[in-house]
Amino acid sequence: MIKSEVKVKAWRYYDRRKLHLEEAPIPVPKAGEVLIKVTSCGICQTDVDEFMGGPKLFNKLPFIPGHEFGGIIVDVGPGVTKEKIGKIVTVAPLISCGQCKFCKAGRQSLCDQLGYYGMIGYDGGFAEYAVVKAENAIEVNTPEIVHFGEILLVALRVLHLIERYSYWGKRALITGGGPVGLVIALLLKHHGWEVELCEIRNRRRQFANSFGIKTYSIINEVPEHNYTVVIDCTGEDPVIPHTFGEQVNKVTKGGAIILVGVYFSEISFTPLSHLSGEIEIVPSFLYTLKEIPALRESMHALAEPLKKMTQRIPFENLVNTLLEIEMNKDNFFKVALYNADH
Ligand SMILES: [Zn+2]
Ligand SMILES: [Zn+2]
Known part of the structure; x- marks a missing residue:
């Protein structure tokens, strides 16, 4: 167990143009959850739009955005096997209830209780550490491109x-x-x-x-x-x-x-x-659970081009980078925030 008095950094969104780097106690995984040390988190055009003119999709404020992320599992909550600690994962950010008629029909992106880490209702990956449900952390063998899980x-x-x-x-x-x-x-x-x-x-x-x-x-x-x-x-x-x-x-x-x-x-x-x-x-809105089984193989198959697409920026540079992307999109492709010690 990681001690909860340890302070870690995260970017918290309050409103348009109000995205602040803050320190807070390290999040603690609850039953069925895992704690991820985030190694990279991609910036989506949605993040740029929400920063410049939102909130449009962001619905629970303040919160930590960033829905394209992954990293290393460093702790697990009750009911999750300790064998997961040390695994490299990409986060599949969609959260669905499994009970409503849309979920039962396999249409999880239409779920009545739809959630999405870093976008709809739940904290995401513009942070040093993130907590997600164990089933949303998908093991992969391509550590450099864990921020491509959601796009894939x-x-x-x-x-x-x-x-x-x-x-x-x-x-x-x-x-x-x-x-x-x-x-x-x-x-x-x-x-x-x-x-x-x-x-x-x-x-x-x-x-x-x-x-x-x-x-x-x-x-x-x-x-x-x-x-x-x-x-x-x-x-x-x-x-x-x-x-x-x-x-x-x-x-x-x-x-x-x-x-x-x-x-x-x-x-x-x-x-x-x-x-x-x-x-x-x-x-075609977001994705459904049908897509999950093919994620690991797809990330592996496309690893080389996905690496070439990524521009790394330091974790602290998020706000400057959002402004730069807005000013001159031509200079950027897939920008990912990297935590310094990786
Ligand atoms: Zn996106
Ligand atoms: Zn549902």
Whole structure:
């Protein structure tokens, strides 16, 4: 047991522009929980948006954000085997009740009691130590990239959702080449999909090219029209005009547009083109428990590109980095906070 009078640091969010580095007693794992010494925590665009203009998704304040994290288990609560101590884990942040009709149908992202470490209702990983339920700490063998667990789960959800359309051919067009778009591209490629990507930023296009993915700068340049799915990962990005109408034109009859990126603005489209081609609009929100078993293998398979995608910054630099990302997104890709002694 780690003594609870030990003081540790964590970033606590109070409101927009109010994110403070504070000291507090080390969290103590309760029954069924584990204590993780966080080695890295990724910064998501959601963290930038919530810092600049939130709270929108953050609902229990103050709290510790950061939903892309992992580390080493250093203590366990009652009922959890001590054999877990010392294991390297990535955190699967979704918490579901298991009792509501959505959970029973395997749709945990719709759970009536939905929680998410570092985003919805529970403290996350912008901290030296974090406590999570034992079942949310997934053992992996790739310590440098434990901050990619959540993004991989989101990508696995997309992979699983599009399986039912693969009868039309495994061809996907992804719009938006940020970390989520690129990880989805790499995962689909790993599973035999032919993947192309639209990204307006030159540097991000070159980055995708370096992993063997063909790119276009805007969707109107894409010559083909028979993608089985178009996967939208652009998110709320002022640089990118909404291209929803164009996306429909790129999908084969019977195919689908998968919505992954979060945006709050209105979009318009013509229902007829969806109707006559029976093109579905399928939102893919977070992930479900179905994705968990494939996480470890996926992280291992994509380890090299995931390492190349990561820019490390010291733990203390969170606020400065959020401001820098907001000012100049072109200079950043997946930024992860690293604790100094790792
Ligand atoms: Zn995120
Ligand atoms: Zn539920």
